[in-house]
Amino acid sequence: MGAAGPTPGPSPTPGPAPSPSSAPSRLAAGPRPPLSWGERTAGLLAFHLTLAKRTWRGQIVSRFLTPVFFLAAMGLGVGSLVDAASGGVEGVPYLRYVVPGLVMSSAMTLAVSESTWPVMTLLKWNQMYAAMLATPQRVADIVRAHWIVIATGIAWAVAVFIGIAAIAGGVGSWWALLGIPIAVLTALAFVAPLFYVAARSETDEGFTTIFRLVVTPLMLFSGTFFPIAQLPGWLQPIPWATPLWHGTVLARSAFLGNPLPPWWWAHDGVLAAYVLVFHRLTLVAFRRRLAA
Amino acid sequence: MLLSARGLTKRFGDFVAVDGIDVDVRRGEAFGFLGPNGAGKSSTMRMIGATSPVSSGDLRIFGLDPATHGPAIRARLGICPQKDLLDEELSVQENLWVYGRFFGLTRAQVRARAEELLDFAQLTERRADKVEPLSGGMKRRLVIARSLINNPELLLLDEPTTGLDPQARHTLWDKLFRLKRQGVTLILTTHYMDEAEQLCDRLVVMDRGRIVAEGSPRALIEAHSTREVVEVRFDADDHGAHAGALAGLGERVEVLPDRILVYAADGDAVVAALAARGVVPLSTLVRRSTLEDVFLHLTGRTLVD
Numbered sequence: 001m002g003a004a005g006p007t008p009g010p011s012p013t014p015g016p017a018p019s020p021s022s023a024p025s026r027l028a029a030g031p032r033p034p035l036s037w038g039e040r041t042a043g044l045l046a047f048h049l050t051l052a053k054r055t056w057r058g059q060i061v062s063r064f065l066t067p068v069f070f071l072a073a074m075g076l077g078v079g080s081l082v083d084a085a086s087g088g089v090e091g092v093p094y095l096r097y098v099v100p101g102l103v104m105s106s107a108m109t110l111a112v113s114e115s116t117w118p119v120m121t122l123l124k125w126n127q128m129y130a131a132m133l134a135t136p137q138r139v140a141d142i143v144r145a146h147w148i149v150i151a152t153g154i155a156w157a158v159a160v161f162i163g164i165a166a167i168a169g170g171v172g173s174w175w176a177l178l179g180i181p182i183a184v185l186t187a188l189a190f191v192a193p194l195f196y197v198a199a200r201s202e203t204d205e206g207f208t209t210i211f212r213l214v215v216t217p218l219m220l221f222s223g224t225f226f227p228i229a230q231l232p233g234w235l236q237p238i239p240w241a242t243p244l245w246h247g248t249v250l251a252r253s254a255f256l257g258n259p260l261p262p263w264w265w266a267h268d269g270v271l272a273a274y275v276l277v278f279h280r281l282t283l284v285a286f287r288r289r290l291a292a
Numbered sequence: 293m294l295l296s297a298r299g300l301t302k303r304f305g306d307f308v309a310v311d312g313i314d315v316d317v318r319r320g321e322a323f324g325f326l327g328p329n330g331a332g333k334s335s336t337m338r339m340i341g342a343t344s345p346v347s348s349g350d351l352r353i354f355g356l357d358p359a360t361h362g363p364a365i366r367a368r369l370g371i372c373p374q375k376d377l378l379d380e381e382l383s384v385q386e387n388l389w390v391y392g393r394f395f396g397l398t399r400a401q402v403r404a405r406a407e408e409l410l411d412f413a414q415l416t417e418r419r420a421d422k423v424e425p426l427s428g429g430m431k432r433r434l435v436i437a438r439s440l441i442n443n444p445e446l447l448l449l450d451e452p453t454t455g456l457d458p459q460a461r462h463t464l465w466d467k468l469f470r471l472k473r474q475g476v477t478l479i480l481t482t483h484y485m486d487e488a489e490q491l492c493d494r495l496v497v498m499d500r501g502r503i504v505a506e507g508s509p510r511a512l513i514e515a516h517s518t519r520e521v522v523e524v525r526f527d528a529d530d531h532g533a534h535a536g537a538l539a540g541l542g543e544r545v546e547v548l549p550d551r552i553l554v555y556a557a558d559g560d561a562v563v564a565a566l567a568a569r570g571v572v573p574l575s576t577l578v579r580r581s582t583l584e585d586v587f588l589h590l591t592g593r594t595l596v597d
Contacts, residue, residue, distance in 0.1 A: 026401070043393040291344060
């Protein structure tokens with residue numbers, strides 16, 4: 001290997017030292033051993049981690065403080081009025097009612113913000129996705145790795161949120177920890193369609209509209225703050241057809257001690273369908289855009 | 293043979309970007325695709341880079357088919373795209389590190405390799421700086437350094453010096469020369485004829501998706517142009533009006549909007565003949581033929597509009 005062989009490498013300076021222990025063949029001339037699923041993912045996660053080291057400070061406010069503000073205002077502020085007037089919602093103090101809703105809607109908000117502008121950055125503005133695809137990575141790899149990063153970030157944010165809510169007395173059962181995987185699944189049910197939307201977008205102009213016309217209404221009409229039975233009938237198809245309400249129903253039941261509410265399989269099924277269908281569509285859209 | 297293409301075609305809908313080209317590139321060679329914007333050079337490069345599927349025809353890189361062995365091919369390639377595609381939020385060395393990890397290199401391998409490449413690209417002093425404030429030439433050198441992180445056998449450079457000032461271009465050419473001397477096979481696209489002449493052992497001239505000529509820069513000039521060219525300028529908006537005065541001079545006369553080119557073995561003789569005819573142009577310039585003249589002769593158009 002190096003500059004001495006019949007098929008010399010470019011090594012501008014002496015070249016990679018032979019190191020039989022650490023996969024030397026990845027730098028040697030000739031065929032190189034293929035990367036495993038895990039190696040490809042690890043290589044991409046290293047990039048996202050490097051990026052996160054640069055940006056994590058800025059995310060503290062959006063990830064932790066905003067939900068805490070909501071908890072204080074809705075749970076403790078509004079909650080004391082609700083409890084004084086009607087003794088809670090569906091038989092539980094308002095704080096306990098609203099915490100799972102807040103957890104899920106914050107998971108949704110994070111999912112949407114992580115799947116819009118950051119995706120556009122890698123897709124178009126700095127084109128790092130294209131740079132990744134100039135290596136042994138594939139479209140499915142770069143999507144999977146990015147989803148893992150987003151899911152992990154949301155799992156952490158949700159875990160901290162649940163911890164803070166528990167300290168504030170807003171959590172009634174250890175089953176609330178099930179809220180973490182439920183939040184991740186719900187988040188992915190937003191991540192998947194939004195990756196698809198981002199892959200089909202030429203500019204970021206639509207993203208603000210998504211927040212105004214999707215995120216905010218869903219937060220208000222998906223049983224976050226009050227049961228959807230309170231909604232006028234013509235609005236009820238909105239929560240049924242969108243992911244947030246399904247996640248909130250699952251989470252609320254878990255938080256109150258029942259991991260499997262009625263129709264739990266249907267709620268999970270809707271969320272899984274969003275993830276799977278839009279994962280497919282995302283791969284197609286990414287290929288069309290990056291590997292055409 | 294490092295690369296071999298037969299009838300290589302790229303279509304986007306009804307548009308044919310690359311129209312059935314045949315190309316062979318040998319190991320250790322510097323091979324160029326010369327042509328104006330829109331000739332199909334970048335589409336060709338993306339197919340060779342195994343990042344864009346072949347529409348029809350046959351393509352083999354390292355003897356492998358990119359449709360079935362894309363990752364295996366890319367593991368041995370260095371790709372230097374036309375746009376820099378750097379993460380400007382990251383530092384110079386972080387850009388090298390993360391890119392190496394995409395190839396499955398270990399942390400230690402990536403760090404050692406980055407060390408060498410920072411030196412090669414003369415960026416060691418800027419290693420910890422963010423990319424964003426770097427000059428265009430530095431960014432380009434960083435992209436080239438990055439494309440070398442996996443010790444590639446074949447380096448693909450799409451318009452490597454477009455948009456750089458002359459000094460930065462020469463620095464870059466020097467780097468590419470060094471790589472070539474170390475045995476790296478280079479394939480590059482350019483619409484600068486001087487770049488093609490400086491760097492390429494062999495090149496193809498592309499126009500509208502097709503190859504119109506192939507050979508070494510010298511052979512192409514010998515085959516498709518004369519030894520010298522006289523550039524004649526008149527104080528006129530329309531040089532066509534003066535074409536008659538130059539008729540019959542040299543072997544061939546080309547009339548461009550801003551000048552008239554007279555192709556001849558002996559340029560000074562043409563200038564003398566002009567004077568003898570009593571023609572008084574604004575200026576005359578005798579120079580050697582270049583690939584620009586080859587392109588003009590083959591296509592009737594100039595490389596850079």
